[in-house]
């Protein structure tokens with residue numbers, strides 16, 4: 414290996430420094446991650462039913478849904494913005510360009526549209542892929558009835574962002590391929606951060622379109638990297654500059670500066686702006702779903718945009734559904750070091766002092782109330798702390814109860830692969846970190862139980 418001169422000098426000085434200073438080679442101690450329930454420290458969560466004042470839940474009690482809606486919810490949302498996710502981003506005009514409509518798999522209809530998010534041809538854009546079920550699908554009585562004549566039945570719809578491009582989640586050869594940065598991955602075969610046709614359908618197991626169609630749901634997806642490429646430098650190519658946020662100069666960045674999660678949540682809301690204009694889609698029954706980092710995003714999107722009728726967090730873990738005060742699996746220190754671009758800068762300052770956070774993750778779950786919420790975990794996904802996700806859902810319950818609803822309805826951890834709940838649903842799937850047809854089946858069962866069966870407009 415050949416070194417350029419400055420590198421060689423740097424290495425030489427490092428060598429000398431090491432030789433001269435006794436502990437110069439000492440590394441910061443490696444962080445250890447706890448997976449032992451017996452070592453989980455006791456903690457007290459902020460009380461959701463106390464109006465937060467200043468930095469904590471030390472104000473007056475929330476006694477009515479009205480007080481929650483008009484005062485407490487906004488205060489908690491403000492704390493989530495300032496300490497964790499950064500500010501929610503403003504709406505912009507959304508223009509659909511290059512709309513394509515054609516036959517999709519299994520008798521479905523495919524609609525693709527490039528949504529221009531903001532003013533002018535240089536505004537950021539995202540490609541949406543929407544499949545509508547075949548009008549003759551299924552005949553189960555509880556399903557929304559199929560289209561009749563030229564007044565299509567308005568359909569409940571699942572919307573989720575994907576990690577690697579729409580084409581990776583569908584084998585349909587007509588699906589458009591992103592032109593920007595995509596992550597490298599063994600599954601997709603991408604090695605140079607460029608999307609390629611050979612990735613088509615490589616992640617299709619994460620999006621069982623036919624299963625959702627058979628249950629009477631339309632389903633839509635878009636690639637998160639369209640508005641914020643998922644890497645530490647992604648901010649530069651993100652939608653944030655188009656919204657007036659500075660990039661490149663750390664001194665210009667405030668503690669509550671939005672990161673990737675806020676930008677992806679904004680993308681979901683802008684897609685919703687377009688979905689609700691389509692005659693086939695029921696604007697009152699759009700469900701936002703997300704897996705892992707995009708599960709954190711789904712929660713934040715549902716918190717910021719109450720038009721989402723239901724929110725689903727799949728294995729969102731740290732910074733998602735899992736309690737931060739529970740020292741189990743991923744930590745604030747680890748997540749903000751590995752993924753500094755996801756959160757507001759302030760979140761990193763809580764590394765190692767999670768107990769001082771004025772919020773915990775039950776707060777972001779409670780932002781969905783009184784709308785239905787579904788939280789799912791996987792047994793082998795200990796990094797995401799399945800029990801911590803369940804306990805956050807338990808702790809969020811009182812807000813649903815305030816509205817006369819049942820939250821999870823239990824604080825007993827359920828058996829594996831058994832869905833439970835009232836207006837909050839939960840299951841822990843057997844197997845590893847992933848989103849599978851089993852998970853989606855539970856989401857559809859829950860949605861069919863909790864959402865109205867008829868379009869509401």
Ligand code: GTR
Nearest residue numbers: 704705706707730731743748
């Ligand atoms: C992990 C990260 C998790 C989770 C996951 C994912 O590396 O530590 O918080 O979000 O990525 O998004 O797949």
